[in-house]
Amino acid sequence: MEILVCARRVPDTSENEIALNDAGNDIERDDLVYSINEPDNYAVEEALQIVARTGGNVTVATVGTDEDDEILRREMAMGANKAALLTDDAFAGSDGKGIATILKGLVQKNKFDLVLTGVQAEDGGAQVGGMLAAMLDYPFASLVNSIEVADGSKLKVSREIEGGNREFSEIDLPCVLSVQTGINEPRYVGMRGIRQVASIEIPAYGAADLGIDRKTVGESAANLKRDDYFVPALGKGAEILTGSNEEVADQLIELLKAKGGLQ
Amino acid sequence: MTARIFAYIVHKAGVVDDTAAELFAAARKIDPAANPAAVVVGAGAELDAVCKAVAATFPEVWKVASDALAYPNAELVRQALVKVLPQGSIVLVPHNHFGIDLAPGLSIKLNAAYVSDVIGIDGVDATSLKVVRQEFGGQVSTHARCNIAQGAVVNVRPGAFKPLETATLAGTIVDKTGEVGSLTSKRRYLTTIVPEAGDVDITKEAVLVSIGRGIGEKDNIPIAEDLAEALGAAVSCSRPVVDAKWLPKSRQVGSSGQTVKPKVYMACGISGSFQHLAGLKGSPFIVAINKNPKAPIFQVADVGIVTDMLEFMPELAEKVREAKKVTV
Ligand SMILES: Cc1cc2nc3c(=O)[nH]c(=O)nc-3n(C[C@H](O)[C@H](O)[C@H](O)COP(=O)(O)OP(=O)(O)OC[C@H]3O[C@@H](n4cnc5c(N)ncnc54)[C@H](O)[C@@H]3O)c2cc1C
Ligand SMILES: Nc1ncnc2c1ncn2[C@@H]1O[C@H](COP(=O)(O)O)[C@@H](O)[C@H]1O
Numbered sequence: 001m002e003i004l005v006c007a008r009r010v011p012d013t014s015e016n017e018i019a020l021n022d023a024g025n026d027i028e029r030d031d032l033v034y035s036i037n038e039p040d041n042y043a044v045e046e047a048l049q050i051v052a053r054t055g056g057n058v059t060v061a062t063v064g065t066d067e068d069d070e071i072l073r074r075e076m077a078m079g080a081n082k083a084a085l086l087t088d089d090a091f092a093g094s095d096g097k098g099i100a101t102i103l104k105g106l107v108q109k110n111k112f113d114l115v116l117t118g119v120q121a122e123d124g125g126a127q128v129g130g131m132l133a134a135m136l137d138y139p140f141a142s143l144v145n146s147i148e149v150a151d152g153s154k155l156k157v158s159r160e161i162e163g164g165n166r167e168f169s170e171i172d173l174p175c176v177l178s179v180q181t182g183i184n185e186p187r188y189v190g191m192r193g194i195r196q197v198a199s200i201e202i203p204a205y206g207a208a209d210l211g212i213d214r215k216t217v218g219e220s221a222a223n224l225k226r227d228d229y230f231v232p233a234l235g236k237g238a239e240i241l242t243g244s245n246e247e248v249a250d251q252l253i254e255l256l257k258a259k260g261g262l263q
Numbered sequence: 264m265t266a267r268i269f270a271y272i273v274h275k276a277g278v279v280d281d282t283a284a285e286l287f288a289a290a291r292k293i294d295p296a297a298n299p300a301a302v303v304v305g306a307g308a309e310l311d312a313v314c315k316a317v318a319a320t321f322p323e324v325w326k327v328a329s330d331a332l333a334y335p336n337a338e339l340v341r342q343a344l345v346k347v348l349p350q351g352s353i354v355l356v357p358h359n360h361f362g363i364d365l366a367p368g369l370s371i372k373l374n375a376a377y378v379s380d381v382i383g384i385d386g387v388d389a390t391s392l393k394v395v396r397q398e399f400g401g402q403v404s405t406h407a408r409c410n411i412a413q414g415a416v417v418n419v420r421p422g423a424f425k426p427l428e429t430a431t432l433a434g435t436i437v438d439k440t441g442e443v444g445s446l447t448s449k450r451r452y453l454t455t456i457v458p459e460a461g462d463v464d465i466t467k468e469a470v471l472v473s474i475g476r477g478i479g480e481k482d483n484i485p486i487a488e489d490l491a492e493a494l495g496a497a498v499s500c501s502r503p504v505v506d507a508k509w510l511p512k513s514r515q516v517g518s519s520g521q522t523v524k525p526k527v528y529m530a531c532g533i534s535g536s537f538q539h540l541a542g543l544k545g546s547p548f549i550v551a552i553n554k555n556p557k558a559p560i561f562q563v564a565d566v567g568i569v570t571d572m573l574e575f576m577p578e579l580a581e582k583v584r585e586a587k588k589v590t591v
Binding site: 011013014017018019020027064096097105119122123124125126127128129130133134135138139140141142143156158159160161162163164165166167168169170171172181182185188189223224225226227228229230231232237238239240241245246248249250253254256257259260261262 | 363369399508546583
């Protein structure tokens with residue numbers, strides 16, 4: 001099977017305290033730790049496990065700039081055999097629809113049986129996969145937490161719905177699936193693996209290569225525009241206990257007694 | 264604003280989802296004079312009952328009946344909606360597992376804008392809708408403008424809009440079935456599987472020691488178990504802990520896990536995402552332990568402790584045991 005995995009480089013929210021910049025029009029991006037968007041990494045692992053059974057190739061693609069090259073290399077170190085950096089000045093400031101339009105260009109220039117995205121990007125709207133599928137007229141399923149290759153023409157997939165229930169469907173190939181975290185256990189990538197792919201040439205494609213009308217992507221085509229970033233008013237907020245761990249533990253125990261947390 | 268506002272109604276087993284009334288409130292927030300129409304798809308007597316119930320809130324209900332829609336397969340629902348919705352409409356959809364499946368593709372097929380997971384609405388003019396969204400796990404929010412010149416699909420976060428106290432209506436039910444025709448999909452629903460019950464039923468516990476990604480690694484789980492044992496509590500967790508297979512799915516609190524209603528909830532190393540908080544009901548006393556003073560969990564917690572949980576939890580366990588000895 002030929003599989004495309006769409007991946008994005010994002011600030012890692014579990015590693016960073018996100019703060020606003022002085023102008024309030026963006027977050028403070030110096031010193032941020034970036035990594036591959038978490039579900040996208042699960043999607044790559046899933047693709048690798050599928051081709052290990054069926055044969056084929058895993059291609060990882062990102063819409064971004066030269067800096068985003070690092071996640072493509074990381075996923076190649078994991079085992080993806082091909083990568084593509086979709087980059088062009090015209091792509092800057094694209095919204096979800098713009099990114100889906102660019103990815104559609106790549107899909108139409110190639111032959112993929114299966115396209116995987118993550119469920120949602122840290123700074124995204126859980127939208128790129130569903131939009132891409134609709135543009136291609138491929139069937140789509142979101143929040144996928146298992147994939148079974150039924151035969152060469154279809155898959156059996158489950159979606160994660162409420163309460164941990166799993167909704168099973170059959171879906172024809174080619175299709176687009178958005179992959180949920182926890183679907184598998186992504187393999188570990190060590191520094192050695194990364195070094196091995198450090199000098200591989202990663203092809204870059206621009207609007208002309210992908211047959212994309214520059215007016216349909218980028219900031220000017222975006223339907224959603226941010227006016228500012230802000231930190232919401234704290235509301236009541238928590239009463240913060242202060243002191244050494246020992247002192248705080250004593251205060252907390254008194255509160256727990258009062259609230260029935262300690263009988 | 265001239266665009267008509269529609270609300271997609273989620274229902275299950277003949278029961279209207281809470282989001283129906285929330286979407287009505289969101290529609291009125293967009294335009295206080297709006298007469299939003301509800302769109303209800305489904306099949307059989309169940310559909311009729313749902314339409315009737317929805318007509319108590321919405322002045323107009325568009326009903327689409329088809330055996331193909333007896334189960335809400337978003338691929339089929341999308342086709343049906345594309346056939347019935349007028350060009351340029353504003354379509355409100357709940358941002359849950361169904362809305363995530365339906366809405367982005369719907370916006371493409373309607374050639375409309377899409378805005379995801381809206382938590383606030385600040386007004387509208389002829390060409391744009393002003394919305395409030397969150398990014399980066401709720402650590403920051405943004406004001407954004409969505410271009411509605413060609414209409415828009417707007418996904419609304421469940422729970423973000425309070426239902427209005429409006430009089431009970433007897434709205435008109437308009438049967439749109441004839442406009443839909445036959446529906447086929449390359450994705451066919453098979454079955455739904457309910458997860459196995461876990462060893463501990465966290466939905467019945469009075470005190471939960473709940474751990475998130477901040478627990479760091481599997482080998483640290485005993486630290487939480489020891490504190491829970493000292494307190495006579497159970498250990499629950501956020502999603503990343505289950506994703507990493509450190510605890511079973513039955514221990515997960517949240518929209519895709521369990522709904523719990525303890526008296527005391529100790530959130531340790533949990534940032535406080537809305538999907539996690541969606542699983543917390545009955546206004547428990549929330550204690551948040553987090554090393555990041557800006558973690559969103561501190562906005563909803565009653566008491567906060569800014570510290571390293573791995574050092575604090577053993578200390579607390581010891582103090583709890585001492586305290587219990589004294590009272591015995
Ligand atoms: C469709 C969908 C459904 C979802 N359903 C659920 C669900 O049911 N339940 C759920 O929980 N999530 C769910 N999620 C995921 C959710 O969006 C968040 O990603 C998740 O809740 C984050 O978990 P967390 O708070 O443990 O991790 P993070 O957001 O990474 O937060 C970790 C926190 O630990 C703190 N920390 C780190 N180390 C320490 C330390 N040593 N001491 C103290 N604090 C520390 C950090 O400051 C941070 O605040 C869902 C997501 C999607 C897209
Ligand atoms: N710039 C991008 N390049 C490639 N894939 C992307 C990009 N942005 C988003 N995606 C994919 O779309 C998924 C959903 O993102 P979003 O709709 O932005 O929340 C992500 O998990 C990625 O798989």
